[in-house]
Amino acid sequence: MERGKTFIISGPSGVGKSTILHKLFERRPNLYFSVSATTRGPREGEVDGKHYHFTSAEDFKRMIGEDAFLEHAEFVGNYYGTPKRYVYEAMERGEDVILDIELQGAIQVHEKMPEAIRVFILPPSLEELERRLVSRGTETAEKIQGRLTRAKVEFESAHTYDYIVINDDVEHAVSELDAIMTAEHCRAADRAVKF
Ligand code: ADP
Ligand code: 5GP
DSSP states (O other), X not given: OOOOOEEEXXXXXXXXXXXXXXXXXXXXXXXEEOOEEESSOOOTTOOBTXXXXXOXXXXXXXXXXXXXXXXXXXXXXXXXXXXXXXXXXXXXXXXXEEEEOOHHHHHHHHHHOTTSEXXXXXXXXXXXXXXXXXXXXXXXXXXXXXXXXXXXXXXXXXXXXXXXXXXXXXXXHHHHHHHHHHHHTTOGGGOOOOO
16 A cells, blocks of 8 residues: 655645635545644634644643644744644555645654655735635734735745645646646656566
8 A cells, every 4th residue: 555645735824725625625535634733713614623623822832842743833923733643644544644834834844754745825916815815804904914924925935845836716726736646646756566
């Protein structure tokens, strides 16, 4: 059985990562979404244990002390981290792991797992990103400004990733991500075919 691969999906808040990943899961079997721990409060419709493990700052610090995270980072006033154990277990089961994480976390994972594939999702423009953040209606105007400021910093690192997908049309973006994952499974190094 082929071991699963880990895919890091980054991109500015509001670019459409959750929307794209939701549709990707309908297309690809054998995917494991790594549920992060966060100190941010749940948005309407978010389910504890499915979208995030909603955690107190004390519990988050305890988990850091227990070395429970593959990576963790602060993002616009809250802490986010990837519980380590489940990522390795899923790969051993042959499942591909999806990490929806921001830039600092991606750098940490790249150091520990250089074989993880990094995909950066870009919006068609900064104006469209702002429009999406406002229309989602989940953050205050102040929080939206904080996320947009962070987005401008993140854009500058997009070129350090292995792939860039522009989320203009959702279906098109999902198809590109799907194709990237398929191509990564066709690498000669992984196709140990002997003649
Ligand atoms: P993220 O997970 O990156 O923060 P979301 O998936 O929550 O972003 O998307 C932010 C908002 O933008 C949502 O309201 C979503 O419906 C919308 N959206 C996502 N992709 C597109 C797209 N290609 N065109 C227009 N709106 C989009
Ligand atoms: P949101 O609050 O919009 O759900 O997420 C904010 C940012 O945190 C997004 O860029 C998302 O990718 C990132 N994020 C979510 N979970 C994690 C995590 O476990 N670690 C890191 N480093 N970033 C995360």
